[in-house]
Amino acid sequence: SQTIHQWPATLVQPVGSPLSLECTVEGTSNPNLYWYRQAAGRGLQLLFYSVGIGQISSEVPQNLSASRPQDRQFILSSKKLLLSDSGFYLCAWRSEGGAGQPQHFGDGTRLSIL
Amino acid sequence: GNSVTQMEGPVTLSEEAFLTINCTYTATGYPSLFWYVQYPGEGLQLLLKATKADDKGSNKGFEATYRKETTSFHLEKGSVQVSDSAVYFCALGGGNTDKLIFGTGTRLQVFP
Numbered sequence: 001s002q003t004i005h006q007w008p009a010t011l012v013q014p015v016g017s018p019l020s021l022e023c024t025v026e027g028t029s030n031p032n033l034y035w036y037r038q039a040a041g042r043g044l045q046l047l048f049y050s051v052g053i054g055q056i057s058s059e060v061p062q063n064l065s066a067s068r069p070q071d072r073q074f075i076l077s078s079k080k081l082l083l084s085d086s087g088f089y090l091c092a093w094r095s096e097g098g099a100g101q102p103q104h105f106g107d108g109t110r111l112s113i114l
Numbered sequence: 115g116n117s118v119t120q121m122e123g124p125v126t127l128s129e130e131a132f133l134t135i136n137c138t139y140t141a142t143g144y145p146s147l148f149w150y151v152q153y154p155g156e157g158l159q160l161l162l163k164a165t166k167a168d169d170k171g172s173n174k175g176f177e178a179t180y181r182k183e184t185t186s187f188h189l190e191k192g193s194v195q196v197s198d199s200a201v202y203f204c205a206l207g208g209g210n211t212d213k214l215i216f217g218t219g220t221r222l223q224v225f226p
Contacts, residue, residue, distance in 0.1 A: 006157075032212055043218040044158075044203070051212060090157050100146035100165055100208035105157040 002027035006091050006106035014114050019064075019078040021109050023091030026072065031093040033074040034103060035066055038088040050074060051096075086113045116141045118206050120217035127194055127224050135189040135220045137178075137204035145208040147171075147180055147187040152201045152219070161189075161202070194224045 003026045013019060025031050035047040046059045048066035056066050063082050067075045074091060088110050092103040121136040139147065146165045150158040162171030167182035176191045187204060204217040 034213075044216045046213060049212060092158075094212075099211065102146075102148050102160045102163055102205075102207070103214055104160065105150075108157045110155075 002093070002104065004091060004093055004104060004106040006089075006109055008109060009107065010110045010112075012112045012114060013081050015083055016080050019076070019081050019085070019111070021076040021089055021091075021111075023074045023076075023106060024072055025093045028072070028093070028095065030071060030096045032096065032103075033068060033072075034092040034094070035074065035076050036090040036092065038090060038108075040087070044090070048076070081113050083113050086111055116145065116206055116209075116211070116215045118204050118215050118217040120202075120204050120220050123201075123219070123221040125220060125222045127222070129196055129224055129226050130193045131224075133189070133191040133194045133198075133222065135202055135204075135222070137187045137189065137217060139185050139187065139204075139206050139215075141185075141206055141209070143209045145206045147178070148205040148207065148214070149176070149178055149187070149189050150203040150205060150216075152203065154200070158203065165208075194222070196224045196226055198222060199224045 006023050034049045036044045050068045064078050090108045091106045094103045117140045119138050148163045149161040151161045152158045162173045164171040164180035170179045178187050178189045201219045201221050203219045205214045207214045
């Protein structure tokens with residue numbers, strides 16, 4: 001069966017520090033991968049998605065970037081964090097080619113910026 | 115473009131009450147529809163889905179029917195429990211997009 005792992009679960013970082021959040025998927029090949037952010041008490045905002053290695057689509061211009069160095073690895077990064085980057089970050093995957101299929105989410109990373 | 119509209123929350127119910135959370139959509143073509151549930155501090159879990167008109171998705175006592183004539187996918191449960199307290203998201207996918215369109219979420223609070 002397929003599983004998705006995100007880490008760390010929680011992170012506290014000072015303003016201006018770098019960020020690296022990692023997401024890996026097991027049990028499937030060439031999945032679509034997604035990064036979302038959820039502000040406290042709010043809905044989901046799609047940040048980036050990828051349909052293959054090295055292919056990244058950015059949905060919102062901002063202080064973050066994403067990379068997909070391997071088929072089942074998706075990384076969210078920042079060179080300098082802002083206070084507004086605080087939130088709950090969720091990674092998700094979906095089967096390749098399954099436009100009508102659901103996405104499956106990780107447990108999320110709660111990021112607090114001080 | 116495609117969109118999903120959910121009823122505003124919070125929805126507050128007593129245990130064993132009947133639940134309805136409304137979801138309507140706008141889409142071209144024949145989308146798939148989903149309900150996700152998010153418990154406090156956790157990621158989203160797929161609750162149920164329907165891929166074509168008149169399909170009924172069901173799971174854990176929750177049901178939703180894909181109504182093309184009313185462009186709706188309302189979530190229902192006959193008798194809610196305190197453990198159902200969570201945020202529920204309606205979502206739409208399919209067609210020529212790789213993305214899901216999510217509603218804004220509806221918080222459900224169930225009291226004993």
